Amino acid sequence: MSALFPTYQRFPIVVERAEGTKLMAKDGKEYLDFVAGIAVCNLGHRHPAVQKAIETQLNQVWHVSNLFQIPLQEETAKKLTQHCDGDVVFFCNSGAEANEAALKLARKHTGRSKVITFRQSFHGRTFATMSATGQAKIYEGFGPLLQEFIHLPFNDVEALEKEMDETVATIMVEVVQGEGGVVPAEQTFLEKVEALCKQYGALFIVDEVQTGIGRTGKPFAYQHFSVSPDIITIAKGLGSGFPIGAMIGKQFLASSFGPGVHGSTFGGNPLAVAAANATIDIVFDSNFLRDVEEKGEYFKQALTEALADVDIVHEVRGLGLMIGIACKEAVANILPKIHERGLLVLSAGPNVIRLLPPLTVTKEELNTAVQILKESLAACNIVSQS
Template sequence: MSYLFPNYQRKELELIKGSKCTLTDQTGKSYLDFTSGIGVMNLGYNDPELNQVLLEQANLLWHTPNLYENHLQEQVAEKLANGKEYVSYFCNSGAEANEAAIKLARKATGKSKIITFTNSFHGRTYGAMSATGQEIIHAGFEPLVPDFIYVPFNDIELLKAEIDQQTAAVMLELIQGEGGVLPAEESWIQAVQSLCKEYGALLIIDEIQTGIGRTGTFYAYEQYQIEPDIFTLAKGLGNGIPVGAMVGKTSLAEFFGPGSHGSTFGGNKLAMSVAYKVVERINQPKFLQDVQKKSQQLFTGLNQLAEKTSMIKAIRGKGLIIGIELANQDILKIVLDQLEIEGLLTLKAGQNVLRLLPPLTITENEIDQGLMIIEKVLHNLAKQTGFSEKGD
């Protein structure tokens, strides 16, 4: 028997060690990782510099409560502000960051209505789950936190029909990761921001999966010519060390005074020491240009593959968050399993989307290797299932 709740559908393999973009399981088999631990390991595995930073801080002090000053929090917050008028609150996860954003939006506006979008995912705690626009996530946990309204993604007219003077915030992902790697349209995002300003609502951007260089800019919102009132971070911020952040405009600071919100472990010294180094390394022009170059290489290869098989319906995403929409969910299950057998770890998104989230440090040769494995698996599956291959 297991002494664990069965809330995770786990694979039989256990990953024991990793180096750069390669993972090794309990049998000694190695895998090229196109998951980054679900968008977490942006700098890859067993990074010597991050290991050293963590070790040095561990030898000083692991933890102090937020009753005392923490210069590391100040340093990371300055880095996250990125030259703009933002302040940060630190926590331990993306769901916690979104909970803080929801609380701040209601406190600052004095209103409770929050509009989010169908197929969104914001976490599994009660506020974050209530913000998530997926019935399958809600099932069995009703009643949810009240006053969340869900409207279709990329549809401005239906948003106009719902937003009003009682709206505290509009909350969204710029790419719906769990929902199927669905990017927001730039004109729609700009119209959303305009509506928020018109009705006195805050714009909350969930950058938990898209932030920290994942899309080829340090924050995904930079590509949309907008400036959110609040945005949330986690995943890649700590490269595997649990850390999250809610970042808000300086004008909102007065609404989160002493006693309004807090966390025992949030912003602890171990997490902050690593987060500082992660941000310092990723938020560099050359690093981000390299991500864009690798993205172009991967998209080019995938588009060439899509021209060869009817099994691929669409390819979408930005930077190194990429979704390959396959013919159906049965095909997706087989593809995921076969890729693993061939030594490539990938992810599911939505019902029938193969999601790729390789470390940002992946090499050109590793991208080519991953493309070859994907092509091999789809080619073999096409022959077995009768799917046509274009040009045959």
């Protein structure tokens, strides 16, 4: 009997070593990893520059708490704000904590309580972020959620206009819904979110926990859409596997998060910011990002062409190197078939195969993945028709 709570449905794979885009299992099998720790290992596993930064910090200081000055926090925060519309940063440990901070800040700054989010969204598993999440499976069984969280249809401008008024503290939106099926937001929809927030004095929050730190070929995914959020939340790819999250806000919000208002014992830990600092030095390079964007377009097109004749495939969609293959049936039984062929992928909802390769992936590896996916889905297609 396991000594762990059974909170995860784990793949039957024990990883012994990892490097770059590859995972080596205990049984000797090698896998091409297009899970990347769920969009965490954006630079692949054990990137040398990030590993060196962590090792250097290990030999200096591990933890002092935020009662003391941590110069590397300032350095890392400035690098983040130089590449987005924000000015000030709060460091924490996860995406859920970043979103929790954002929701607290929005309510405190506006003096309002109503929060608008969207169906099929995912924002975390704390009580506030569960309340913000538009998927019942996340919060069923936990009793009453926090009040005044409204879930509207995603990309529905008319529904948003009807709900918006002077009682709304914030609209929180994912630029690409990750857990909800890899569904990109529409340009007109995001523009309307921004316009309504300005019109009614609400704050515009973009949840970039999965899409941020280069995943879509820009530092942050909202930058594809010519909008300017008031608050940006990030985590996952920020630390290349070392736990860290952050909330980035515009300068006018700084006075609402003064001493004693919010905090975190481990947030901005020296080891975590060392990992983040090294990560963003690489990811935010313009040539690196251009390469990610090109590979994302190449991968999406290659998949679209390769799977065009596979009947169970409904659509290939996504942005950058965040791709979803929407299928006409549940994918739970399809994933193991893909894994058997040496490619690790995951789902996004019941009918979508989610592909999150490291941003360092090569075109040769993308081609390998396309071939494996074509063979696997074609085989499943034949079975489903028999």
